[in-house]
Amino acid sequence: MRSLSKALAIAAFAASSVALVTGPASAQAIVGTSTAQAATAAPHDGGPQDCPGKSSAFDTYGDFVVLDHYLGTGHAHVHLSAGGANHGSNVMWARVTNAPAGTSVWLDWSDDDNNPPHNHHQCGYWTVDGSQGPHDRWTWAIPEFDHQYFRACGQAPGQAIYCTGWHD
DSSP states (O other): OOOHHHHHHHHHHHHTTOOOOOOOTTOOOOTTSOHHHHHTOSOOOOOGGGSTTOBOGGGEEEEEEEEEEEOSSTTOEEEEEEEEETTSOEEEEEEEESOOTTOEEEEEEEOSSOSSOSSOEEEEEEEOOBBTBTTOEEOOBEEOOTTOEEEEEEEOTTSOOEEOOOBO
């Protein structure tokens, strides 16, 4: 299991290398994925089976942004975050910030040991609805184990789907 210090080092590196992608609102490209993967990445209402070992973000500590991506509107961003859970494991979750109402956020994860993963699961989606602040929303936190990959995805109303790159 990776240590929190590794997550901090990765977060510091990622913060210095954030990529912003702009383009027409009708584009459906997802950063860091092939066209075939992009076609399967649209948000769906993932059930509890898609969020194994989940913890509420309220039961976590630390919020180290590992990867970040612009959502194509205003100051909205989607973040892949790392922290610890009160039960002692390292966890990952997705979060949108500064996003308009109706923006969706979800966490893709995979344990197929390929980078980028050939197959992945989708934990969520959740919509900015004012329940976690007027412009923020986050997903369940999932325990991080070796050979797992995570990315955060979001879609603001009328915008393309944007995802961070995959993080192991």
